[in-house]
Amino acid sequence: MVKGTSEEEKGQNKFEPVIVAYCCNWCSYAGADLAGTSRFEYPTNVRIVRVMCTGRIDPTFVLEALRDGADGVIVAGCHPGDCHYQKGNFMMEKRFAHIKKAVETIGFEPERVKLEWISASEGGKFAALIRETTEQIRQLGPNPFRTIQEPK
């Protein structure tokens, strides 16, 4: 297993993880919007990539994000039974088991990837998820593959 955290970074608690969140347009992206409308604050570490459905999320989307240096990847879709496209999220759920295995095989902590169900009405849950995930990834430390260059 690749160890990615230096004690120094942990100790100073200055590490700000970058988390990529793939959100489906209909539920979780809308949930994130509702967190905004409701002014539920959460850490600034997440960057959302919108797709129409979690069913669209190819395993490579998750793996490439990690390879490119994301410290964590969230996949968020509609609750089971609530998919705008009936069963895209079920397909994602099945796929996610394989993704998790692949992530582990490569040598990442499996906790760096997450699959969550967030409905359009769960702004609070979205904010809580980002708070919780940011803290967890902060504990794990930076992605060992990380080559990120801070933008000017």
Added chain:
Amino acid sequence: MSEKPRIGVFICHCGINIGGVVNVPELTEYAKTLPNVVYAEHNLYTCSEAGLTTIEKAIKEHNLNRVVVASCTPRTHEPLFKAKCRESGLNPYLFEMANIRDQCSWVHMHEPEKATKKAKDLIRMAVAKAALLEPQTEPEVEVKDASLVVGAGIAGITAALSMANQGFKVYLIEKEKELGGLTSKLYKLYPTLADSSEVIDPLIEAVKSHGNIELMTSTDLKDVSGYIGNFTAALTGPDGDKEVNVGTIIVASGASNYTPPKGLYQYGIYDHVVTQRELDEMLKKGKIGEPERIVMIQCVGARKGEIRPFELEAFPKSDTAELLRKILKARKEEGWPYCSRICCMNAIKNAILVKESSPKTDIVVLFGDLRVYKEYEDFYKRARDLEVRFVRHIEEAPPEITRTSEGKLQVMAYDSLSGLEVKFLADWVVLSTPIIPNKDEVLLARMLKVPIGTDGFMMEAHLKLRPVDTNVDGVFIAGTVSGPKDVSESIISGEAAAGRASILMGNRKVKTDAITALADEDLCVGCGLCEEICPYGAPKIENGKSKIREILCRGCGTCAAECPSQAITMRHYKDHQVLAQVKALLMPAGMKEAEVPNG
């Protein structure tokens, strides 16, 4: 043929919504440094007429072939900007949005520097995707010239009549035996004090005798499938099950009255503690007589309890009904957090009605806040002139009700001006209670895929811009299903929803999204997995190759992710377009000047 992207970036202040947190001028300067960006500017409101005009001007002056708007959520504003692109001669699919309000300034309002940094990332990601976008052509679908109206209260009836009068076939279903909903249960309407029957009865008659309306009472909506223009609704009623095919759906299933839990202000314990609805009933039957004093208490079960998302963490779905029951039970005890907007006028109306039949009766209205808007200010003055007393009490110390040995009710409250205790002996205590969502509203919303707001009512697509649309194309909402409304407001929303639906049905056709799947014959091995997993039956294997019928494709992209030979791509969400955002985020130095195919 290929062309170099020439991207214009428009960054919105959204008044102070974005500009008050993130540094918009800094973002604009930053955007100008990004690859492929040839123009950037910031606007007070990019969605305003002035903002849209600047987009059009910039497209022409700077020969832009891609547009990025960094503002609010694409879920509400993308159509507006896309339409402007189209108008300006740019294919609307060469447009991308960065959400720097809902997902940035609104949630990081105390971290302006970090929020600005995040906004830069989001803009960079959008620019990277925009550079790779391709023009698309939207397929057209036929719209069936028939509509399903769910609920025959005043809003549903109004909508049904409006569409039927325009020549459209309307299926009007009502779960109760009788038509008229909440309106037909009322006695008089404010502020005219007309009998509600004068308003609703002629409408009910008109609906019953209209040749274009097929009315089905005691009928429930069991399931809905299909999409805009072509829905199939499964109904179940006294004559068994039935399916109807419609182009549009209007949900006007109404709302309920809050019943206080037993013991709240002694309701259910003392006979003479009643709700306004019950007083209404007594007035209608002439049973109120000439009491010495009536005390009304406002906001009973309204503007109480915590505002929180109406969260149904239903997993698995079979538990939803049970969970919903629990939420509603908790709300009954705790109260509902919103202002029900009609209760003040309703109390004033009943006070006036009592005063008119029994001038000697003293009426005291205990309120925390009195909200009488538009012409209702006069209505309030009329009550004051009739010597109805309005006493503002301290809401944090709710009135207490006891019974005296003579059998009268004693109401004790704290006057907010003097801070002193005030006591009233009353014959009746009348509780003003809110309109609340129907107990099955969430289930109906889920069936239709319409979201529920924090107040438990169905949510409009946009509170200001699309007040009767829902997030589901072709499904509209009217009346109290989306929140408390009085009769005239319900009629307005019924007419509005009918108007919106009629536009679709009148045009006969609607353009649907071009975000559909495309199979590459050369790569396809004809395994048939796409055919197997698609819920819409869009892919079909013909001569050993997958063909995707785009009109059936809804654009989820599951087949694109599942296809083992990577033969299927999703228009507008191709792998490299999605991943360009991730790469731009994580490896900004690697962003390049792009060359893209020119459709």
